[in-house]
Amino acid sequence: MPRPLYLTFDDGPDPKWTPRVLDLLARHDAAATFFVLGWRVRERPDLVREILDAGHRVELHGDAHLDHEASTPQQLADDTLRALDELGKCGVVPQWWRVPFSRAGRATLPLAERHGLRIASWDADSFDWRGDSWADQSTDVAELAALGGVIQLHDAVQLGMPRGDARNTLEITEELLEAAHRHGTPVLAFPPASTDEPIRDTPRQTPFARSQKSVRQWKQEIAAAEAARRRSSDRGL
Numbered sequence: 001m002p003r004p005l006y007l008t009f010d011d012g013p014d015p016k017w018t019p020r021v022l023d024l025l026a027r028h029d030a031a032a033t034f035f036v037l038g039w040r041v042r043e044r045p046d047l048v049r050e051i052l053d054a055g056h057r058v059e060l061h062g063d064a065h066l067d068h069e070a071s072t073p074q075q076l077a078d079d080t081l082r083a084l085d086e087l088g089k090c091g092v093v094p095q096w097w098r099v100p101f102s103r104a105g106r107a108t109l110p111l112a113e114r115h116g117l118r119i120a121s122w123d124a125d126s127f128d129w130r131g132d133s134w135a136d137q138s139t140d141v142a143e144l145a146a147l148g149g150v151i152q153l154h155d156a157v158q159l160g161m162p163r164g165d166a167r168n169t170l171e172i173t174e175e176l177l178e179a180a181h182r183h184g185t186p187v188l189a190f191p192p193a194s195t196d197e198p199i200r201d202t203p204r205q206t207p208f209a210r211s212q213k214s215v216r217q218w219k220q221e222i223a224a225a226e227a228a229r230r231r232s233s234d235r236g237l
């Protein structure tokens, strides 16, 4: 089976944009992962149920979207508890944590460990948060869709984002879904955090899209990982 494509949506759930993303995913028979914010869940817990009922995965982003590097350990601990509490009311015990701004601080990993969370990073930034349309993207996002991996998108407009709405997220998502379909790449929700599947779990600082070199590097990484897997299965491990 080709390496799966994992579409991930941060910053929601949003009453205007999340249902549209859900419609799009349903039309393509695809599953995704939503890294939600506690303050938004508090306002619209029904949207979390809608996401779950459609077969997607709901995981943790934060409560107030704190910058971990700029927060004290206490602020971070409180924020995380608030978000976990809100998710708990919806019956969600998250296993994955997409840290806001993809920037972990000193307190992030101990906190993740305390709550049994595994850090979820991404392979490609769609740059939807910046307002980039599909037409502005280089071809490597489509190429990444064919290769599989974790792609970061946003189903809400977070404060400070240089875009007025999330229309481009729908556009980029549709292109990714169509590219995945053309290449026979399965589009899946994240597996359980205990999985051995080689999805990325270390914070990545550098945006991936727009760099052919990065795509080449990634292809090499995938080839190396597959070779290592073959070697270990040859040894009967």
Ligand SMILES: [Zn+2]
Binding pocket: 010, 011, 061, 065, 100, 101, 158
């Ligand atoms: Zn975010």
